[in-house]
Amino acid sequence: MNEKSAHFFKLVRDFLMVYLPDQKAVSLNTVKSYRESLNLLLNYICAENGVGLRKLNFEYLSRETVEGFLCHLEKERRCSVSTRNHRLACIRPFIKYAGARDVGIQAYVNDLCNIPLKKEAKTSVVPYFSEAALKTILEQPDIRKKKELRNLFFMILMYDTGARNQELLDLKLSCIHFEEKSPYAVIIGKGGKTRLVPVMAKTVEHFKKYAVVFHPELTSDVHLFYTERSEKRYAMSPDNTERFIKKYGVAAHNVNPEVPKSLHPHMFRYSRSMHLYRNGMPLVLLAEWLGYAQLTTTLVYANADTEMKKKAIDKATSKLNPLISGDTTLLEWENDEALIRQLYGLS
Numbered sequence: 001m002n003e004k005s006a007h008f009f010k011l012v013r014d015f016l017m018v019y020l021p022d023q024k025a026v027s028l029n030t031v032k033s034y035r036e037s038l039n040l041l042l043n044y045i046c047a048e049n050g051v052g053l054r055k056l057n058f059e060y061l062s063r064e065t066v067e068g069f070l071c072h073l074e075k076e077r078r079c080s081v082s083t084r085n086h087r088l089a090c091i092r093p094f095i096k097y098a099g100a101r102d103v104g105i106q107a108y109v110n111d112l113c114n115i116p117l118k119k120e121a122k123t124s125v126v127p128y129f130s131e132a133a134l135k136t137i138l139e140q141p142d143i144r145k146k147k148e149l150r151n152l153f154f155m156i157l158m159y160d161t162g163a164r165n166q167e168l169l170d171l172k173l174s175c176i177h178f179e180e181k182s183p184y185a186v187i188i189g190k191g192g193k194t195r196l197v198p199v200m201a202k203t204v205e206h207f208k209k210y211a212v213v214f215h216p217e218l219t220s221d222v223h224l225f226y227t228e229r230s231e232k233r234y235a236m237s238p239d240n241t242e243r244f245i246k247k248y249g250v251a252a253h254n255v256n257p258e259v260p261k262s263l264h265p266h267m268f269r270y271s272r273s274m275h276l277y278r279n280g281m282p283l284v285l286l287a288e289w290l291g292y293a294q295l296t297t298t299l300v301y302a303n304a305d306t307e308m309k310k311k312a313i314d315k316a317t318s319k320l321n322p323l324i325s326g327d328t329t330l331l332e333w334e335n336d337e338a339l340i341r342q343l344y345g346l347s
Helices: 003-023 028-049 063-075 081-101 103-112 131-138 146-161 165-169 201-214 238-255 266-278 283-290 295-304 306-316 339-343
Strands: 184-188 194-198 226-229 232-235
Touching: 003 028, 003 081, 028 063, 028 081, 063 081, 063 103, 081 103, 131 146, 131 238, 146 165, 146 184, 146 201, 146 238, 146 266, 165 238, 194 283, 266 283
Parallel strands: none
Antiparallel strands: 184 194, 226 232
8 A cells, every 4th residue: 555545544544433423423323324435436436447445545536536436326326316415425524524634635625525416306206115015015024934023023113113224223122112001112313313103002012022032031232133143143234124125025026016126124114104194194293203304304205195186186176177077068278345444444
């Protein structure tokens, strides 16, 4: 590793291991998100230039390269515009941090920070599944097998609480208050915000069956969901949940076409939210239940649900209206890389 590369990776390490957690006091999940974004960018640069990770330095970080990376995310990795913008939003702070500590790279800062976020469609459709599709999905795990029993309860709790994948994986037994008259789970969301989410009685029944097998001792400081390796317990990873949910999605789609072909964890959150909204939960309450900081974030559910709009229009249209009666005679239509990563906080 030459001097330029060593300097580059020192700044990467300080950004991820000192600046973000100690000076900015961001959560572990936020640090993880920045680390993932930088790893993706560095992997892309290595692949595009045919160089090893130890040779990278700021000279490889041109605007053209970063824009090519963002395009790669959308076209090759099939990422959404919001994911593309999120990756850019994670890269920018590192560039600004590096520039503030080395005026020699200020030119890179000015150039890269002028890359705009890409506009998203105002009425993007929320990817959700029907309640009938949910039933088919939950029928796929073979609960005679230990891991399948765990997977079933994970999906049930994810749907019932509307929790994000990482939020559910962070849960410990101390967060579960299912013995109460009104059972609930304590969810810690983005920015360390805590919300109390009530759960259904049926979910409590599934928890009891799950706890008998996975938590017979009911130790409060252990993760609710875990994996075992060499007789040791580890918190379950997002990759694990994404993998088994995708597997069940494929199997369920073959049985019921209503199940999306590409099922992923966040779709449970979207679907639960849509089902609650359709059944009358006000958007203000839905925003609080989801842990959104702003009410406007929940408007996507209102924008997506054309079926509710149609029902409302039908209900508000007089039976005498020609569009209902059929009498249209009077209508007129018009216009009509591993070690480097470990040493420098990238793994």
